[in-house]
Amino acid sequence: xxxxxxxxxxxxxxxxxxxxxxxxxxxxxxxxxxxxxxxxxxxxxxxxxxxxxxxxxxxxxxxxxxxxxxxxxxxxxxxxxxx
Amino acid sequence: xxxxxxxxxxxxxxxxxxxxxxxxxxxxxxxxxxxxxxxxxxxxxxxxxxxxxxxxxxxxxxxxxxxxxxxxxxxxxxxxxxxxxxxxxxxx
Amino acid sequence: xxxxxxxxxxxxxxxxxxxxxxxxxxxxxxxxxxxxxxxxxxxxxxxxxxxxxxxxxxxxxxxxxxxxxxxxxxxxxxxxxxxxxxxxxxxxxxxxxxxxxxxxxxxxxxxxxxxxxxxxxxxxxxxxxxxxxxxxxxxxxxxxxxxxxxxxxxxxxxxxxxxxxxxxxxxxxxxxxxxxxxxxxxxxxxxxxxxxxxxxxxxxxxxxxxxxxxxxxxxxxxxxxxxxxxxxxxxxxxxxxxxxxxxxxxxxxxxxxxxxxxxxxxxxxx
Numbered sequence: 001x002x003x004x005x006x007x008x009x010x011x012x013x014x015x016x017x018x019x020x021x022x023x024x025x026x027x028x029x030x031x032x033x034x035x036x037x038x039x040x041x042x043x044x045x046x047x048x049x050x051x052x053x054x055x056x057x058x059x060x061x062x063x064x065x066x067x068x069x070x071x072x073x074x075x076x077x078x079x080x081x082x083x
Numbered sequence: 084x085x086x087x088x089x090x091x092x093x094x095x096x097x098x099x100x101x102x103x104x105x106x107x108x109x110x111x112x113x114x115x116x117x118x119x120x121x122x123x124x125x126x127x128x129x130x131x132x133x134x135x136x137x138x139x140x141x142x143x144x145x146x147x148x149x150x151x152x153x154x155x156x157x158x159x160x161x162x163x164x165x166x167x168x169x170x171x172x173x174x175x
Numbered sequence: 176x177x178x179x180x181x182x183x184x185x186x187x188x189x190x191x192x193x194x195x196x197x198x199x200x201x202x203x204x205x206x207x208x209x210x211x212x213x214x215x216x217x218x219x220x221x222x223x224x225x226x227x228x229x230x231x232x233x234x235x236x237x238x239x240x241x242x243x244x245x246x247x248x249x250x251x252x253x254x255x256x257x258x259x260x261x262x263x264x265x266x267x268x269x270x271x272x273x274x275x276x277x278x279x280x281x282x283x284x285x286x287x288x289x290x291x292x293x294x295x296x297x298x299x300x301x302x303x304x305x306x307x308x309x310x311x312x313x314x315x316x317x318x319x320x321x322x323x324x325x326x327x328x329x330x331x332x333x334x335x336x337x338x339x340x341x342x343x344x345x346x347x348x349x350x351x352x353x354x355x356x357x358x359x360x361x362x363x364x365x366x367x368x369x370x371x372x373x374x375x376x377x378x379x380x381x382x383x384x385x386x387x388x389x390x391x392x393x394x395x396x397x398x399x400x401x402x403x404x405x406x407x408x409x410x411x412x413x414x415x416x417x418x419x420x421x422x423x424x425x426x427x428x429x430x431x432x433x434x435x436x437x438x439x440x441x442x443x444x445x
Contacts, residue, residue: 026168067156069257078167
C-alpha cells in the first residue's frame with residue numbers, strides 16, 4: 001500500500017512543477033485541477049490505509065468541493081480576461 | 084486473489100495518472116492538455132477507487148459516492164474549464 | 176475539565192510520533208507543504224498567486240488529513256480554498272483597475288446586450304497602449320462612457336473616474352487656464368511626431384485631411400501618472416496630471432448642490 005502513496009507523491013510533483021514554471025493562467029488552472037483531484041484521491045487511499053472512516057468522508061467532501069471552487073475561480077478569471 | 088486484483092487496479096490507475104499528467108509538461112494548447120488530463124485522470128482515479136473498494140468492501144457507500152461525484156464533477160469541470168479558457172482568450 | 180482532553184491529545188501525539196519514524200511517505204507528503212508555500216511566496220502576478228494558493232490549500236488539506244485532523248482538513252478545503260480564493264479573486268479584480276472616462280461617441284455601438292462595447296478604430300491605438308502599459312502592473316482598463324466633455328471633466332473632479340480620455344481640441348478648449356486644476360503638461364513634441372502619426376493614420380483616408388487625431392489623457396492620481404508617462408507613445412496621446420484643489424463639495428459626489436453648481440474648471444468654459 002505504501003508504494004502506491006509514494007508513486008502518487010511522485011506523480012503529484014509533475015503538476016506542481018507545471019504550476020510553478022508556466023506563465024499562462026489557464027495552464028496553471030489545469031495543474032490546479034489535476035492537483036485537487038489527486039490530493040483527494042490520496043486522502044481516500046490514506047483513509048483506507050489507516051482504516052479511518054472519518055478521513056474517508058472528508059476525502060469525498062473535498063473531492064466534490066474542490067472542483068466547485070475551481071469552477072468559481074475559472075468564471076471569475078474569465079470575466080477578468082473579458083474586461 | 085482479491086489482493087492481486089485490487090493492486091493491479093491501483094497500478095493501472097497510477098499508469099493512467101502518469102499518462103494523463105505527463106502531457107502537462109509540454110507546451111501544447113490548453114485544450115489538448117485538458118483532454119488528456121480529464122479523460123485519463125478520471126479513468127485512473129476511478130480505477131484506484133475501484134481497487135480500494137475491493138480491498139475494503141465494508142465502506143462501499145462512501146467509495147461509491149466518491150466514484151459518482153468524481154465522474155460527474157470531473158466531466159462538468161472539463162466543460163467549464165474549456166468554455167472559460169476559450170471564451171476568455173477570444174476577448175482578451 | 177480541560178485536563179483529560181489534554182491528556183488524550185498527548186496520548187494520540189505520542190502514538191503518532193512512533194508511526195512517523197516508520198513511514199517514509201508521511202515525511203514525503205509533509206515536505207510538499209513547504210515546497211508549495213515557497214512557490215506561493217515567489218509569485219508576482221496576483222492571479223497566479225491565487226491559483227497557487229488553491230494548490231496550497233489542497234496540499235494542506237492532504238497533510239491535515241494525513242495527521243488525522245479531519246475537521247481541520249475539511250475547514251481548509253471549504254473556507255481556506257473555496258471561500259477565500261473566490262473572495263480574493265473578486266477583491267483583486269475590482270481593485271487592480273483603472274477607470275477611464277471616455278466620450279460616448281468613442282463607443283458608438285453600445286448595445287444593451289454587450290457589456291463590453293468595442294471602441295472606434297481611431298481610439299484603439301491609445302487604448303491598446305494603455306492596456307499594454309497597465310498589464311505590466313497586472314491592472315485592468317475599465318471604460319466608462321460620458322455624453323460630453325463637461326460631464327467627463329466633472330466626473331474627474333468628483334473622483335468618479337481615475338483618468339479621462341479627451342480628443343485633443345476638446346481637451347484644450349475645456350481646460351484652458353483652470354483655476355482649481357494645476358496641470359503639469361508633459362512636453363508634447365508635436366513637430367517631431369507628425370511624420371509618424373501621418374503614417375499611422377494612412378489607413379483612414381477620410382481623416383487624412385484633418386490634423387492627426389491626438390488624444391489627451393488627464394489623470395488625478397500621481398502613481399498612474401508615473402506609471403503611464405514613460406511608456407505612453409507621444410504621437411498617440413499626451414498625459415497630464417491634475418492636482419485637485421481640496422473642495423468641500425468633492426467629498427460628496429452625489430450631493431445635488433455639487434451637481435447643479437458646476438465644478439470650478441467649468442466656470443472658465445461658460
